[in-house]
Amino acid sequence: MEEGDPTPALRFSRVSTSTTMLCRAREFLRAEAAALHHIAQRLDAQFCAVAEIILHTDGIVFITGIGKSRLVGEKISATLASTGTRSIALNPSDALHGDLGRLRNNDILLCLSNSGETEELVQLVVAAKRLGVTIIAMTGRAGSVLTRMSDLVLEVGPLREACPLGLAPTTTTTAQMAVGDALALVILEQRGFSADDFARFHPSGSLSKRISRIREVMRSGHALPTALKGTLIKEALLTMCSTPGRAGAVVVTDEKGTLLGLLTDRELQPIMAHTNDIFDTPIEAVMCKDPLTMGPDASVHAAIDLLQRTSREHAIIIDDFQCAIGLIARSDVFKRPRAADNTEAAMRSSRA
Known part of the structure; x- marks a missing residue:
């Protein structure tokens, strides 16, 4: 037995004491x-x-x-x-x-x-x-x-x-x-x-995010990274990096704003593992053609549930005409560390 190790009798005493404490705690709770x-x-x-x-x-x-x-x-x-x-x-x-x-x-x-x-x-x-x-x-x-x-x-x-x-x-x-x-x-x-009433009295914190509406927290306007069909991947990456908030994605649309797809690290990583010769490729060649979508009046709680169930990082907010009007990133609704963003690494590679 190494010096400092408790004796078998002491270990038994500690186990016995812990068992007694747990029993008493359960008795108090039951009471x-x-x-x-x-x-x-x-x-x-x-x-x-x-x-x-x-x-x-x-x-x-x-x-x-x-x-x-x-x-x-x-x-x-x-x-x-x-x-x-x-x-x-x-x-x-x-x-x-x-x-x-x-x-x-x-x-x-x-x-x-x-x-x-x-x-x-x-x-x-x-x-x-x-x-x-x-x-x-x-x-x-x-x-x-x-x-x-x-x-x-x-x-x-x-x-x-x-x-x-x-x-x-x-x-x-x-x-x-x-x-x-x-x-x-x-x-x-x-x-x-209602939940909407509750949200009005809880305007801050994670609880508010769960009961707020998507339109209140989505990235939109200048914070929404978009690219037209035909945009080269290297140009899309510049948009991805220069848009405020860096969502790690680019929403792909046609000239009318109709949603066509989404480009994220998820599409780039498997290709770049084999070649870097993709930067002059049109974005539609590698984009995800079936991204997650939601309406602006859905709850943030629904967005959280959707991202969890699908293990996706983003959901695109669309209007009644299928036009992209916003974007939700996992980091917008989850307060936890995200996987490393490889967008900047891709940009450095494209400039090399």
Whole structure:
């Protein structure tokens, strides 16, 4: 045995410890999953009433809580806001020191508290009721002070925490978040909130690209590399390299703009592996005559799916008259390294 290697007994101890940890982790997850199943069975007309009042309000849904419940409330508020419901997370301490002025009598205050007895929340509810705000409680204790003061109540308990000490908010906060998600999604469906609506609230990032339309992200105008039938390959390569964004392709059309084909590295590589004597060849002799095509109103998600299924690098965007109006490259919709581009190597070879 080499120096520094763990003894068989130590290795067994580590394996035994890992097995125990995995078993316990699974037990904790099952405990929380069982609690969610129990809550799902207990949902009643109060849930529907809460969804209806949020759906039809012309005010703002403020969500508040203390400690972990406040953090859960921030997440629920963000989910509501991103799915069409105006919502703001409200810090109860700040509210009691001036931020209460944000509320109006047509607003809703959703209070998260497992005990339903949190002093700051009780004070906040008293003040909010004076303003005519509708109060909704999400609590684990029926008959609590918060329950009695609220207009509507979502009961998510009593629940036993998954924490082995029975102290750290675990099952209760999971339940709050899950019920908040269910509320947001039910309202989303009732509102008729669409993928296009979702895209308007997510104008940046990879998520936006997946739900945006092709016309919003396609290469067009000066960024669309095109060549007419009869163009020599060396001239097409110059177009490929000089077009902004370097799509690694050239769309081939006739004089009317009708799509004829596509030239990419995929067509050039097998030929150049045997000869470099192709640069004075017309582009239609080597172009792909059946490139992928899509309409401008297709989703970017559809483009991603098409490129994945076909293992292609490009799709050409065409109008109703089969004219090329845009181009999508894999790099436009995938954030991952691409294969090395051999276009510049081909250009150097053509100049040699």
